[in-house]
Amino acid sequence: MNKSVLIVDDNLALLRVTQFAMERAGFQTQTARNGRLALDLAKSTAFAAVITDQQMPEMTGIELSRALRALPEYRECPIFLLTAKGLELELSRLREDLGINGVFCKPFSPLAVVKAVEDSMMTCA
Numbered sequence: 001m002n003k004s005v006l007i008v009d010d011n012l013a014l015l016r017v018t019q020f021a022m023e024r025a026g027f028q029t030q031t032a033r034n035g036r037l038a039l040d041l042a043k044s045t046a047f048a049a050v051i052t053d054q055q056m057p058e059m060t061g062i063e064l065s066r067a068l069r070a071l072p073e074y075r076e077c078p079i080f081l082l083t084a085k086g087l088e089l090e091l092s093r094l095r096e097d098l099g100i101n102g103v104f105c106k107p108f109s110p111l112a113v114v115k116a117v118e119d120s121m122m123t124c125a
Contacts, residue, residue, distance in 0.1 A: 021110035035059025078120035
């Protein structure tokens with residue numbers, strides 16, 4: 001089973017915390033500091049899941065999710081959104097329109113993110 005996860009966040013500390021939690025749970029990770037770099041990585045690597053921050057320079061998490069969903073290999077890939085502005089987003093619409101599998105409001109529990117990714121992989125397997 002592919003256990004490769006792309007983690008995208010412009011905040012280096014949060015990126016590293018998320019990466020550490022995912023690797024400790026047995027996932028292989030690659031990271032990007034903005035959505036454009038993440039999209040380039042996703043085009044050349046098959047990730048089993050994507051965890052992305054919403055507010056980033058270059059391309060937001062929603063824009064990245066939309067671009068990923070346009071790629072055939074990412075139409076069913078679990079995507080998780082991290083945000084400090086959860087109250088400003090229409091979460092049900094994001095799930096419906098972009099197939100976002102989960103939204104985590106900051107501060108979030110890295111272990112909850114790990115569990116959500118693990119659960120999404122069980123249902124996709």
